[in-house]
Amino acid sequence: MATVTAHALGAGHLTIPERFFVKPADPDARRTVPSLSFLVQHKDARSGKTTRIVFDLGMRRDLSLYPAALESHLTSRQPISTDPDPVASLAIGGLSVDDIDYVMFSHVHYDHVGMPRDFTNKKTKFIVGHGALDLLNGKTKHDLGKHMVFESDLLPLERTIELPPPEVSDNPSPNHAQFKWKRLGPFPEAIDFFNDGSLYIVNSPGHLPGHINLLCRLSSTKFIIMAGDACHDVRLLTGERDIATWTDETGKHCCIHVDIPTAKENLARLRAVTKDGIEVDGEAARAQVELVFAHDFAWEEDAVKRGRFWPGKVQ
Ligand SMILES: [Zn+2]
DSSP states (O other), rough: OEEEEEEEEEEEEEEGGGGGGSSSTTHHHEEEOOOEEEEEEEETTTTEEEEEEEOOSSSOGGGGGGGGGGGGHHHTSSBOOOSSOOOHHHHHHHOOOGOOOOOEESSSOOHHHGGGGOEEEEEEOEOTTTHHHHTTSSSSOOOOOOOOOOTSSOOGGGGEEOOOOSSSSSSSGGGGOOOOOOETTTTTEEOOOOTTSSEEEOOTTTTSTTTTTEEEETTTTTEEEETSSSOOOOHHTTTEEEEEOEETTTTTTTOSOOOHHHHHHHHHHHHHHHHHOOOOOSSOBBBEEEEOOOOOOOHHHHHHHTOBBBBSOOO
């Protein structure tokens, strides 16, 4: 059975007020959380070729390189740390940006995009979900708060692949022939990235256009799903809390998700796989699914103890 290895990469921390993420919330509670990045490695059974993917790049190591429009928002997220960033984290295990074949983004919020410009090698491709490019180029606008600042020059377009619209189709457009969305367990749309069942890009809508998750098969009985910002607090998975909404100083109704009902449906699917596992077509047994979201501080603490950061032990 084809599998991948997955390691966490340090990609900085920021501090978030609880009230913007869950309700009911302690109005004064704030927590410093990671913005996790991951290294996923796949070895082709026939050719022996290793493909390396970095999923999300976390916080930008030099905050002054963010757009000026983010300055006041960043002030509200202090304390922030940015060392090590994913490039320094890769180097701890002897890898450089030149070893990376794909950089994939769960979505293009500032705390997940890091410094794509570090990845200068022509072989490195960037992959974003459908709709992410229109956020970056300004065609899609969501007036939902000061963190919604996007950069039109974030990615080199000649090396960027935007996934096709997440509709299950037997006839994908020629541009996207290798990326075909198919149902997978409770997920209506997933792409079998290597065509061997080891790594799926899962459509994960609701938080921001183009939001995707990575579902990685670590063994015959275990997957891990990197859920980005589909979930911000483990109590949303257990059902102890609900997604927060609030009214800002101008009277505007706000939420960190652009589409709350869709974000809730998506969360329900993630809750289902963490509880019941996932059944992949043609396989006898359900596999267990571990979920890690980008700002999962408890997962990070445990991962540090268990050596799950690169280049720790293979999971
Ligand atoms: Zn986000």
